[in-house]
Amino acid sequence: MFQHMRASALWVLARHGDAYRARGWVQGEWSGRKLIKEQVSAMQQKEFTVTCRGRGLVDITNRIRDWVAETQVKTGLCHVFIHHTSASLILSENADPDVCADLERFMARLVPDGDPLFEHVAEGEDDMPAHIRSVLTRSDLTIPVTGGQLALGTWQGIWLWEHRYQAHQRRITVTVQGS
Template identity: 60%
Template sequence: MIHQQTLTVPSRGRGTIEITAEVEQIVAASGVRTGLCNVFIRHTSASLIVCENADPSVRQDLERFAARLAPDGDPLFRHTLEGPDDMPAHVRSILTQTALTIPVVDGSPALGTWQGVFVWEHRTQPHRRLVVVTVQGDA
């Protein structure tokens, strides 16, 4: 059995947006009891992460760390067609993930107690991100 759905995730600019509940709803609607859930973002300047969802300071610290690794306006970067955050957003996306695979156990994503699924927007301006969720397995 395969079930697929695309989420539209609006961002307010750089930062994380939790989509755990939406992923859980898609898995539940699929009817899959045992299998895999693949989550894929269709962009090159945003990514996906499984991260702690209890303490937002974890994600704030990640944002500060990413700013050190790929600072906006770094003269190293030539690709600046869409502004000083353009290439840093691509670097951040490449260093993280564009796809996640989560086991489905007893009809639910098998996330740990403090784990959540997040879109990590790397651009400073708001965007609408498309996330494809595919659930595959046995009913």
């Protein structure tokens, strides 16, 4: 089947109208049908840990920004995932530290530690509130990559929000896909 094809590379062909699309940089013909030149979509992944000293927010923007630049992806998506149920990720302002303090005060009012409503207290009075805080926020974020950089707004930063009082090592996976 492929002996009739003259191409510099071939990865995957998929029917696309009268032409065939090939993933990768492809030029050539296949039984008289043209191949459309298309750049391959690359996917790269990295895992790292963040040391949290206890409840509060840790700005992880620069760590992710630097790695996205290393991938050399110019246009695509950056997906950030935290592997824990008592910490979360948020996209928030990174210019004024009062924002972090206000967010923490708001969450303390919304989900107070030691509430007698909670039965799950195996690891302390902050255990179930930490799980609820995590559910109310996010365990993942997706940010566009434009021009080889995270396409964040002027004051936006990526934050790991630790919801437990004790220090923890938190595992983060960052996946970048694009071309």
